[in-house]
Amino acid sequence: MAKSASPKNAGPNTGKQAAKTRATSAPKQREMPVNPPSAPSKELHVFPNPAPQRDYVIQFQVPEFTCHCPLTGQPDFAHFTIDMICDELCIELKSLKMYFWSYRNEGAFHEKVTNTILDDIVRVSDPRFVRITAKWYVRGGIYTNVVVEHRQKGWKPQPVVELPKHAAETGML
Numbered sequence: 001m002a003k004s005a006s007p008k009n010a011g012p013n014t015g016k017q018a019a020k021t022r023a024t025s026a027p028k029q030r031e032m033p034v035n036p037p038s039a040p041s042k043e044l045h046v047f048p049n050p051a052p053q054r055d056y057v058i059q060f061q062v063p064e065f066t067c068h069c070p071l072t073g074q075p076d077f078a079h080f081t082i083d084m085i086c087d088e089l090c091i092e093l094k095s096l097k098m099y100f101w102s103y104r105n106e107g108a109f110h111e112k113v114t115n116t117i118l119d120d121i122v123r124v125s126d127p128r129f130v131r132i133t134a135k136w137y138v139r140g141g142i143y144t145n146v147v148v149e150h151r152q153k154g155w156k157p158q159p160v161v162e163l164p165k166h167a168a169e170t171g172m173l
Contacts, residue, residue, distance in 0.1 A: 040102035044124045045095035049086045055128065055158055058090065059083050062100050069139070070107030077137040078110070082121070084130040087152060091125055110136050114146040128155040 062080040114134040129151050136144040
């Protein structure tokens, strides 16, 4: 009578070993940082661009940015839009969220904070192109928009493809 394999007397390929073998043959992912971001942080993390052979736009919308006016201490609110064409590295979303959160208790002029954010993104990811549009909510009856850009030296955008425009169809005559 044949003995059935049980976890105790299984041969060299036990369930744990098989799972370990599968785990080691899986695609390699970026290693977890020693201190994963779960609090405000100025550290931006990156990962390899999955399609570096083509230009494509990644757009981040940050509608709840806050910092403080360095003169009055009053809160400032902005909606940031980041449009970027990555080269070899992309920005990791959670670290971007924690990065933006880190400004919450800082005093910063609109122009300074927008340019600093651009500089930090360029420093860690060296994108082909990035444009940041910061739409600051009204203060003293004035809205402020700050637009900053970076283009990698030698990078030229692809020509825009104009597609035909069609009227919206509603299904009703």
